Amino acid sequence: MNNMKKIIIIALTALIFTACTNSDKEYDASGTFETTEVMISAEATGEIKQFDIKEGDVLKAGQYLGYIDTIQLKLKKEQLQSQINSVQSRTQDITAQTNPYNKQLALTQTTLNTQLHEKKRIENLLKADAATPKQLDDINAEVDATQKRLELIKSQREAQLSALNIQNDGLVKDVAPLQAQIDQINDRLAKSRIVNEVSGTVLTKYAEVNELMTEGKPLYKIADLSTLILRAYLSGNQLSAIKIGQSVKVMINDVNGKYKNYSGKIEWISNSAEFTPKTIQTKDERANLVYAVKIRVPNDGYLKIGMYADVKL
Known part of the structure; x- marks a missing residue:
């Protein structure tokens, strides 16, 4: 009987052990x-003047955080702008420079129109025997001289216009590299502003105000x-x-x-x-x-x- 109890106890123990072993975790x-x-790094070199974040801050994309010193960039930009203004001041006003020729052309054209009208009148008189051939020859000579003077003035105006355009084109070419330098400075000025581009929480802050930064140096980590x-x-x-x-x-x-x-x-x-x-x-x-x-x-x-x-x- 005792042996039977032992067998039952052993069987129950094995069953419980198996059940426990097979149970799911x-x-x-x-x-x-x-x-x-995301590691956010500086895009400019200089001293940090403002940097308004701390670890744990939740930032939005596009949020302004501060800026890196831009005094030298601004001074350089002002110098370049002054150079551009100086070059542009030498640009010739084509309208003003050619205006005297335009006035001469208008006056000469008026004279020619008057002479042509007089020529026609003399031709009509000559047909009626009221004028002499010499009068017609004289007016023809005047018309011819006026037409030549008109062509000369036009030629002088075109020459002046061409010279002015060449001069102004040269000045424009002088301005182009200066403007390119200003565009570069504007880009660097924009990158001197510390603007968060990724929405998230600041995990680690690596820089502080008054610290000297170099381009590519980490500012903070965000996620x-x-x-x-x-x-x-x-x-x-x-x-x-x-x-x-x-x-x-x-x-x-x-x-x-x-x-x-x-x-x-x-x-x-x-x-x-x-x-x-x-x-x-x-x-x-x-x-x-x-x-x-x-x-x-x-x-x-x-x-x-x-x-x-x-x-x-």
């Missing part, structure tokens, strides 16, 4: 949270923490149970030792296997090769970069 994979961090990416690893036999766009349960430990649950969505699944990271556990811990997945999780403020989390498929 509370999670299928583990991972850590990450996000895309969008409104959602985080949980990088987890699954064994090969779990891949058939997931797909991109699928919702999964993400769990983190709270202060009471219990799970705090989030809803995440799979947005990427690796196409190739890799060796299991030492700090990561999968459901089948014996698996040597695993596949990385990225799960996007909305952040309510409690999730932090580097925090561990479990995944339930």
Whole structure:
């Protein structure tokens, strides 16, 4: 009888052990949270005069943060603008310079019109024997002289116009490189303004006011923490149970030792296997090769970069 009891106890113990061994874990994979961090660097060289941020600030895209000293740039721009003004002051006013010729042309044309009218009158008188051929010869000579004078004035005006255009074109060419330098300075002035281009939270601040900056030196690091990416690893036999766009349960430990649950969505699944990271556990811990997945999780403020989390498929 005692032997029978021992057998029953052993059988029950084995059954309980087997049940416990085969019971599912509370999670299928583990991972850590990450996000895309953007390093913002200075685009100009000089002393920082204003830099209004601190770590933890939430910034908007296009938000003005401060500026790097621009005094030397402004002085150089004023010098170049003065040179441009000096060159442009030598530009000739074509209308004013050619106006005397235009007046001479108008006056000569009026004289010619009068002479032509007189010529026609004399021709009519000659037909009626009221004028002499000499009178017609005289008026023809006057018309011919006036026409030659008109052509000469036109030629002089064209020569003057050509000379003025050549001179002004040369001055314009002198202005072009100066204007190009001003455009470059304007670009550098714009880059001296520290303007945030990425919406997110300031993770690290690397520079302070009155510090000398050089182009390319980091100012701060920023990341969008409104959602985080949980990088987890699954064994090969779990891949058939997931797909991109699928919702999964993400769990983190709270202060009471219990799970705090989030809803995440799979947005990427690796196409190739890799060796299991030492700090990561999968459901089948014996698996040597695993596949990385990225799960996007909305952040309510409690999730932090580097925090561990479990995944339930």
